[in-house]
Amino acid sequence: MENLKNIWKPELYRIQIEAPVPKRVPCDHCPDRPKFYGKEFHGILGHKEATLLLENEPNGAFLIRKGNPYNDFYTLTWRFNDKVHHYKLYYDGTHYIKDKRYDTIYDLVADGLITCHMEIKAHHILEMINSRANYTDSPYVTLNRRKLNTLSKIQQASNKLSPILNRIESKITEIDSSIKPICELTPTIENNSLVIKYSKSHNFRVHTFKGLNWCEFCANFLWGFTAQGVKCEDCGFIAHSKCSERAPNHCVPDLKKLRGVFGIDLTTLLNAHSSTMPFVVTKCVNEIESRGMDSEGIYRVSGFADEIEALKLAFDRDGEATDLSVYSNINVIAGTLKLYLRLLPVPLITYEVHPKLVMAIQPKTIPQQIMMLRQCLEPLPPAHFNCLQYMMQHLHRVSQQAEVNKMSAHNLSTVFAPTLVATPPTITDLAFEIRALQILIEHCPQIYEASK
Secondary structure: OOOOOOEEEOHHHHHOOOOOOEOOOOOOOOOOOOOOEEEEEEEOOOOHHHHHHHHOOOOOOEEEEEOOOOOOOEEEEEEEEEEEEEEEEOOOOOEEOOOEEEEEEHHHHHHHHHHHHHHOHHHHHHHHOOOOOHHOHHHHHHHHHHHHHHHHHHHHHHHHOOHHHHHHHHHHHOOOOOOOOOOEOOOOOOOHHHOOOOOOOOOOOEEEOOOOOOOOOEEEEEOOOOOOEEEEEEOOEEEEEEOOOOOOOOOOOHHHHHHOOOOHHHHHHHHHHHOOOOOOHHHHHHHHHHHHOOOOOOOOOOOOOHHHHHHHHHHHHHHHOOHHHHHHHHHEEEHHHHHHHHOOOOOOOOOOOOOHHHOOOOOHHHHHHHHHHHHOOOOOOHHHHHHHHHHHHHHHHHHHHHHHHHHHHHHHHHHHHHHEEEEOOOOOOOOHHHHHHHHHHHHHHHHHHHOO
């Protein structure tokens, strides 16, 4: 099976979460405050006075003022990169400084701080954001390869049944090969049979994405607060605006019906489905616990790659109605579950929590480690916390059958550490992460019972 471990690039996401957050500097006594501003409005206030107010504030602190009563604009003053900056601010039903429009002043400030932070800290990535990107290796193709092949075969079959298309094809073969055909064929995808379908350009539109999303062309994070990128209204292809300019005419509208659940941020997915747990996880776990707990090497032994891909496609196509009983090899179920967790853009144990996880196992006694692990997991987003708890409780039950399945807590943590823990690319020795997961598996009743 393809190595999909590093399909998503985390650098831009990790840089964005380090951006300063908005902090309103309030003014409690301002009788002429406009109705579309709150206590961040300070009335008539000069440049120097505003600068003094923010002098001892953290980066991200902001206020709104009017330089003089004759201005036809307001002024946003904020502290960023240890300096105070001033911007002309307008309101016409929405808040704006330049082209982007915002419903609330908080959204404007948050997006502005992120933009400024990314320009300073991530300029080296943004300048080359798609220069090395290859469409044939993009997440769009990699994650949807089997679906695209299936749809192409369906298209081929329907073309063969069409007398009109058959006549067109026979005419085209009579034309000299030096003459370009009227209908340009889809660009070739290496090791793929997708060249049969006629080309269709993407219908990209600027889009504000809810939750966390990644570009399906270059695999980098769609940074920002609003209008982070574009989305094809026909097939659902998501990309940075710059990346969309390089996407070939390979729009497959039928693919939108099979967009599925793999490779989507966990919180974003659960919010979209109004769910508390991804159904891929619950269905696979239930199936494994019903007929795979005594399977030797469960989660360590690989399933057949083509069957795992087939089950992935079934989940994307049929959702919760997917029938797992047709897959007799339990390692296919286990492999699909590991694949789902591996493709999460942000792993269950997030980049923010990772250093705390490592620190939590430094004490020498188990009770101290349990206490610190319990504390370090609390900042996890609810979707991540709940799914991690569900998986740890499941793996705890698997480990209790270690005499039969040969999968102790240590063996399971060795298998799952690269998948469940977000580690920087520079870290290759996962000894601390494996040890932390082992304690979570072995002592999860104490850890999660107290967390309730």
